[in-house]
Amino acid sequence: MLSDNIAVLFPGSGMLLVKQDPGNVTFPKNNHDHGRCIAVALDKAAAVCMDRGVRLTELRRRVLEIIWQNHKPLGAYSILEQLRQDGRAAAPPTVYRALEFLLEQGLVHRIASMNAFVGCSRPGHISDGQFLICRSCGSSTELNDGKLEKVITRNSGSLGFTVEHLTIEVSGLCPHCRRARGEPAQYSNCPVSGEDSSGTEPT
Amino acid sequence: MLSDNIAVLFPGSGMLLVKQDPGNVTFPKNNHDHGRCIAVALDKAAAVCMDRGVRLTELRRRVLEIIWQNHKPLGAYSILEQLRQDGRAAAPPTVYRALEFLLEQGLVHRIASMNAFVGCSRPGHISDGQFLICRSCGSSTELNDGKLEKVITRNSGSLGFTVEHLTIEVSGLCPHCRRARGEPAQYSNCPVSGEDSSGTEPT
């Protein structure tokens, strides 16, 4: 079953991946050691690039670091702003070229529904991934449900369609924000969510 | 099984929905009677709006008609252009307000990965839908796989995440474009598709 697969990859219970990917196994916790998320991400990125013989330049590394400042997808122009605060000369192409590189290397993902970018939780892996994005705090979690991909690919194939890329983005309320309110825990389509800020926002 | 469900909703074989939704049951055929797609869509839209006591004004109707000129997601500024060709005064807000209305009424969908809009194949239904979009000819087909939605909702729920909206967009090659080339029929992730135009392009 599909839920088993998810349970293996992203356990609320299991701990197989906890050491490898501390902050992102479940939805990011409010007070996790995010410094470690950043450090791990940058280390893995360096390893991946080394391995592939591509250059993780200072600019690219810095953009990746900015993206990893939290688990919230970040717009290109926000990245730009922060680069400028570093004192660095920067224009849109600067950011987009760095992003292009990071996307190619599988170090970040683009969230189409937000025109924003977020760090990849499995750097270097080749997968589009699936994303849970909280409409309240903006945090996101990446899933990599291979069975889900296969099911969609298989069903598309039965219509004669050859799948190349999957965009799967789920918006809703994360556990923390859900708790901070009194909202129901069910799939309610199109509630036209009004409010936006919550008490405790995960990093 | 999931494939059964799809088979019911979008048969390559069945014909339950064929009369209701001639051009969109499978991937849109090259020479289907698209005039009928348009007529049906506009009729249904009128019925839906009548039923809900909302006004399908001339502008809104025209925008819907423009969107339904084919099965390819259309950008807001392309719509704008065509409105102007009608001789009508129009600026971006004109288009976006019409689109907002059509989205609210479930008459069109927004394709996040393309920043574009496409007619809904089941007008009035409340569902985000799933979309197969051909990277070669641009045509798209809407699926409404309730089981897929349920699986994702269920798995998200097991992580404590409350689903509100699903964005599921599949890009790849439609049957016609696939045939017009010699490409494999398998899920190849991230082939960085280069080319773009094909011989026979579905409407």
Place this chain on the structure above:
DNA sequence: ACCAGAAATGCTATCGGATAACATTGCGGT
């Protein structure tokens, strides 16, 4: 028929996202 009030549209301006085109810099290999 008339007249609010509301809904829809027109209009101007502005913002954010993304890319094209070309110049310059920096780095590795010879």
Place this chain on the structure above:
DNA sequence: ACCGCAATGTTATCCGATAGCATTTCTGGT
């Protein structure tokens, strides 16, 4: 030192989207 290429800087421009306010059009009540 030199060359060639990859990376970055720079300018300009395009597309997507929305804010805010003026005007028109519709609707319901008198």
